[in-house]
Amino acid sequence: MNFDFTEEQSMLRDSVARYVQDSYDFDTRRAIADSEEGFSREQWQTFAELGWLSVPFAEEHGGFGGGPVDTMLLMEELGKGLVLEPYLATVLLFGGLLQRSGNTALAADYLPRVIEGSCLGAFAYLERQSRFELSDVLTRAEPEGDGYRLSGEKVVVFNGATADTLIVSARTAGEQYDRAGISLFLLPAGADGVTITSFKQMDGQTVANIALDSVQVGSGQLLGEAGAAMDLIEPTVEAAIIALAAEALGIMSQLNAKTLEYTKTRKQFGVAIGSFQALQHRMVDTFMAYEQTKSLLYRAVCELEEGADTAAATVHALKVMVDRAGKLVYGEAIQMHGGMGLTDELDIGHYAKRLMMINATFGNGDFHQAVFDELRYG
Amino acid sequence: MDTRFAPEDIAFRDEVRAFFDKAYDDELQARLARKDTFKDAVIDWQKRLFEQGWIAPNWPEEFGGTGWTHTQKYIFDSERASRGIRDVVPFGLRMVAPVIYTFGNEEQKSRFLPRILSSDDWWCQGYSEPGSGSDLASLKTKAVREGDEYVVNGAKIWTTYAQYADWIFCLVRTSSEGKKQEGISFLLIDMKSPGIKVNPIVSIDNHHSLNEVEFNDVRVPVANRIGEENKGWTYAKALLAHERTTIAEVADSKRGFQTVCDAAAAEVNGGKRLIDDPLFRKRLSDIEIELMALEFTELRVLATVASGGAPGAESSLLKIKGTELQQAIQELRMEVAAYYQGVLPTDLSAEELGHSFGSAARQSYMYGRAATVYGGSNEVQKNIIAKAVLGL
Numbered sequence: 001m002n003f004d005f006t007e008e009q010s011m012l013r014d015s016v017a018r019y020v021q022d023s024y025d026f027d028t029r030r031a032i033a034d035s036e037e038g039f040s041r042e043q044w045q046t047f048a049e050l051g052w053l054s055v056p057f058a059e060e061h062g063g064f065g066g067g068p069v070d071t072m073l074l075m076e077e078l079g080k081g082l083v084l085e086p087y088l089a090t091v092l093l094f095g096g097l098l099q100r101s102g103n104t105a106l107a108a109d110y111l112p113r114v115i116e117g118s119c120l121g122a123f124a125y126l127e128r129q130s131r132f133e134l135s136d137v138l139t140r141a142e143p144e145g146d147g148y149r150l151s152g153e154k155v156v157v158f159n160g161a162t163a164d165t166l167i168v169s170a171r172t173a174g175e176q177y178d179r180a181g182i183s184l185f186l187l188p189a190g191a192d193g194v195t196i197t198s199f200k201q202m203d204g205q206t207v208a209n210i211a212l213d214s215v216q217v218g219s220g221q222l223l224g225e226a227g228a229a230m231d232l233i234e235p236t237v238e239a240a241i242i243a244l245a246a247e248a249l250g251i252m253s254q255l256n257a258k259t260l261e262y263t264k265t266r267k268q269f270g271v272a273i274g275s276f277q278a279l280q281h282r283m284v285d286t287f288m289a290y291e292q293t294k295s296l297l298y299r300a301v302c303e304l305e306e307g308a309d310t311a312a313a314t315v316h317a318l319k320v321m322v323d324r325a326g327k328l329v330y331g332e333a334i335q336m337h338g339g340m341g342l343t344d345e346l347d348i349g350h351y352a353k354r355l356m357m358i359n360a361t362f363g364n365g366d367f368h369q370a371v372f373d374e375l376r377y378g
Numbered sequence: 379m380d381t382r383f384a385p386e387d388i389a390f391r392d393e394v395r396a397f398f399d400k401a402y403d404d405e406l407q408a409r410l411a412r413k414d415t416f417k418d419a420v421i422d423w424q425k426r427l428f429e430q431g432w433i434a435p436n437w438p439e440e441f442g443g444t445g446w447t448h449t450q451k452y453i454f455d456s457e458r459a460s461r462g463i464r465d466v467v468p469f470g471l472r473m474v475a476p477v478i479y480t481f482g483n484e485e486q487k488s489r490f491l492p493r494i495l496s497s498d499d500w501w502c503q504g505y506s507e508p509g510s511g512s513d514l515a516s517l518k519t520k521a522v523r524e525g526d527e528y529v530v531n532g533a534k535i536w537t538t539y540a541q542y543a544d545w546i547f548c549l550v551r552t553s554s555e556g557k558k559q560e561g562i563s564f565l566l567i568d569m570k571s572p573g574i575k576v577n578p579i580v581s582i583d584n585h586h587s588l589n590e591v592e593f594n595d596v597r598v599p600v601a602n603r604i605g606e607e608n609k610g611w612t613y614a615k616a617l618l619a620h621e622r623t624t625i626a627e628v629a630d631s632k633r634g635f636q637t638v639c640d641a642a643a644a645e646v647n648g649g650k651r652l653i654d655d656p657l658f659r660k661r662l663s664d665i666e667i668e669l670m671a672l673e674f675t676e677l678r679v680l681a682t683v684a685s686g687g688a689p690g691a692e693s694s695l696l697k698i699k700g701t702e703l704q705q706a707i708q709e710l711r712m713e714v715a716a717y718y719q720g721v722l723p724t725d726l727s728a729e730e731l732g733h734s735f736g737s738a739a740r741q742s743y744m745y746g747r748a749a750t751v752y753g754g755s756n757e758v759q760k761n762i763i764a765k766a767v768l769g770l
Contacts, residue, residue, distance in 0.1 A: 126717060
């Protein structure tokens with residue numbers, strides 16, 4: 001047993017860390033967030049050239065063949081820089097579903113383009129009534145001719161406004177909450193009947209509501225088996241939750257480091273505020289929260305890679321931990337920075353907002369705690 | 379001990395309700411919600427309260443107070459908050475006015491109080507400085523006496539609504555001798571004075587309400603000093619306790635809490651209402667139980683003040699618990715909003731967006747982070763209780 005990274009993994013981590021530090025400083029990030037698209041295509045192209053977009057894909061598609069550890073290391077470093085480019089949406093969700101679907105034609109068509117940075121994807125899963133329930137799907141796909149006709153609405157789609165290709169979950173059978181009967185379809189964002197309405201979130205992400213009005217898709221655009229999409233969605237979301245947890249860990253490490261630094265330099269009552277025991281104990285708490293999150297993240301990654309049957313429960317536990325630890329860490333970071341922590345100018349609030357949105361994505365702490373409780377004690 | 383309302387209290391409550399229903403009309407609310415009409419709408423609303431004679435419940439009657447019992451004050455504030463009606467801007471009416479009528483001279487009272495009462499003057503507060511936050515007494519903005527004027531140099535920060543203000547009340551250093559608290563004076567400064575510059579600060583709610591106010595050789599008549607030179611800290615301290623009795627905002631929290639309950643009853647996950655979720659219910663009841671207690675803590679403090687006692691260190695308790703609960707309620711509203719908790723201001727309608735309160739929840743949650751920092755951070759409030767109440 002060891003917790004060492006391979007040389008390749010260390011190199012990947014160092015390369016991302018160096019890039020974020022040198023080429024993605026906070027001012028650069030702010031300018032990108034304020035831009036029309038909310039991310040930089042130029043940066044994205046660089047990510048492709050650095051090989052980052054290939055990390056989770058199999059070598060047969062031109063991928064790096066990485067596992068959860070590689071994605072974890074990459075996401076942790078992207079988190080430190082609050083990187084806005086649609087890695088989660090395009091690589092982990094869109095690419096992840098394609099890779100898992102077993103649809104070799106579509107995978108061979110799209111994955112190389114994802115890897116080279118020329119295809120931007122999005123996964124439209126959420127509906128306005130569905131909250132955190134992935135199988136709460138009202139969008140319908142009715143068979144028609146050699147394909148389907150999609151009608152309904154998807155909301156808060158990450159990268160939904162700039163993606164050229166979408167994967168959409170829609171019901172081919174069953175009722176609103178049924179796990180069975182959901183199917184995935186790949187379609188161009190510009191298809192007839194697709195209306196995209198975008199808006200911005202506080203973490204700098206541009207998201208979109210996507211209305212589907214009798215959108216025609218061919219049967220070749222179906223990913224995986226009809227009606228069995230949850231078997232693809234669940235492992236993809238599981239991997240995405242781990243990636244988000246790694247991103248959150250990177251953010252927490254930044255918040256803790258910046259807050260520690262601030263309390264050592266900010267003087268009140270003639271001394272550094274970090275000399276107050278009341279604050280020291282709270283900073284010890286945030287430090288421990290970070291370490292515990294890291295441990296649970298490592299546990300989840302190992303169990304997933306080793307195929308342990310406890311992996312699912314551990315991923316739910318991890319999402320709970322990220323929620324609780326994240327709130328503690330960003331709450332203390334803002335509070336200990338005092339008035340400065342409340343300014344838009346300082347990066348602290350921006351790290352906090354990203355943590356908050358990570359908490360809301362794929363279910364908050366309470367949602368996952370309930371699932372965990374059911375798995376463990378049900 | 380009896381906390382039931384007397385018949386005359388019920389009659390008063392009905393009178394208050396009737397007034398709010400009529401005076402806080404839709405047109406006013408629409409103007410309050412818009413950035414470009416906000417200032418004028420606030421002044422309009424406060425003038426309506428003024429014309430009704432209800433603008434300053436806490437002032438002594440001789441200066442324009444209402445002469446209400448503390449029960450009436452409680453009723454008035456509960457009715458206001460339960461309708462989601464914004465509280466008055468506190469800087470003039472709640473903060474500087476008590477200092478002026480308690481420590482000011484006759485000329486200052488007649489000059490400033492009527493215009494505060496009528497909302498003809500908008501005030502802001504100049505206490506914190508870039509280097510003086512929790513350690514307020516270390517402030518460095520300097521006022522040097524030259525004949526019958528002070529020349530003020532320095533900077534104040536986190537000044538809410540300085541961009542709208544006609545006047546600012548400031549703590550300034552007039553002496554560096556002795557203890558740092560003993561060289562501070564309390565000055566009233568006209569915001570139109572040459573040498574004042576207001577720099578906007580955008581806060582984490584993406585709004586501009588905070589500012590930095592710079593003073594470069596600003597000349598202030600000595601007649602604008604409250605009380606004696608170098609005694610400003612004493613006056614400010616008396617005022618801070620007043621500030622904290624209203625900082626708990628229990629009535630507003632009750633309304634906020636109800637809003638969360640309503641939203642959670644409408645929110646569905648996997649076919650189950652969020653309000654039926656045991657984890658969510660625990661979060662709700664954790665908050666409500668504290669809130670039920672805090673409401674009575676506030677009433678106990680108000681009763682002490684009404685019977686002639688000064689709000690002492692208990693006001694720190696109100697500040698700590700009140701702001702913790704405000705933040706807990708704001709956080710819960712974010713949890714209800716789920717994916718929509720991050721929505722930035724947009725031209726899209728709620729129907730197009732698919733959600734009605736995400737952006738409002740975000741704004742109040744993010745700005746709400748300030749509550750545990752301003753008015754003396756909660757850490758400082760705990761120091762006050764430890765020292766003044768527990769004798770540690």
